[in-house]
Amino acid sequence: MAARSKARRRAFQILFEADQRGASVHEVLADQVRHHRADDRQPPVNDFTMQLVEGYAQHIDRIDDLIATYAVDWDLDRMPVADRNIVRLGAYELLWEDGTPDAVAIDEAVQLAKEFSTDESPTFVNGLLARFKDLKPRLRRDEA
Numbered sequence: 001m002a003a004r005s006k007a008r009r010r011a012f013q014i015l016f017e018a019d020q021r022g023a024s025v026h027e028v029l030a031d032q033v034r035h036h037r038a039d040d041r042q043p044p045v046n047d048f049t050m051q052l053v054e055g056y057a058q059h060i061d062r063i064d065d066l067i068a069t070y071a072v073d074w075d076l077d078r079m080p081v082a083d084r085n086i087v088r089l090g091a092y093e094l095l096w097e098d099g100t101p102d103a104v105a106i107d108e109a110v111q112l113a114k115e116f117s118t119d120e121s122p123t124f125v126n127g128l129l130a131r132f133k134d135l136k137p138r139l140r141r142d143e144a
Contacts, residue, residue: 007048008089008108012116014045014053015085025057056092062143063091070131082117083124090129095136102133 001009010032018028029050035042056063067087068076076084090109093100106129113121132139 003046004048005108005111007046008052008093009112009115010043010045010049011052011056012085012089012112014049015056015089016081016116019081019085025053025060029053052089052093052097055096056088059092059096060088063088063095066091066132066139067128070135071128080117080121083113083121086112086117086121086125087128090125091132094129094132095139102136106130106133 014028014032015025017023018025021028029045032042032045036044064076067079067084071079071087079087086109089112090105093108094102094105097105106126109129110122110126113125117125
């Protein structure tokens with residue numbers, strides 16, 4: 001698995017854990033860094049993982065508003081936890097990580113959905129992120 005894919009996977013796991021624990025992503029990120037420093041058998045948190053988690057945290061309210069607006073027939077709170085956090089991470093990377101091509105951001109999110117969620121999840125994640133991609137110029141303009 002490529003380094004950036006591993007970093008995305010780790011970022012997803014941090015978002016997922018924060019959601020499950022009702023903790024901030026910063027708190028979980030700090031916990032993970034601390035765990036690795038205390039026990040090198042624990043996986044490290046690399047720079048790209050930190051960039052994704054911290055970037056998501058900067059836009060958390062906007063991302064959740066976008067998901068709530070465009071996820072047809074899904075309330076954010078009723079969405080499967082894995083799907084919610086995969087879409088959160090994918091939306092952040094798609095809309096604010098200019099160094100990542102749009103197709104890569106979407107494909108990586110779909111791969112996470114295949115690995116960590118239901119059989120229907122890849123289609124859901126792909127469709128919602130494709131919608132964000134189509135609306136990207138407007139969504140970024142609306143935020144400014």
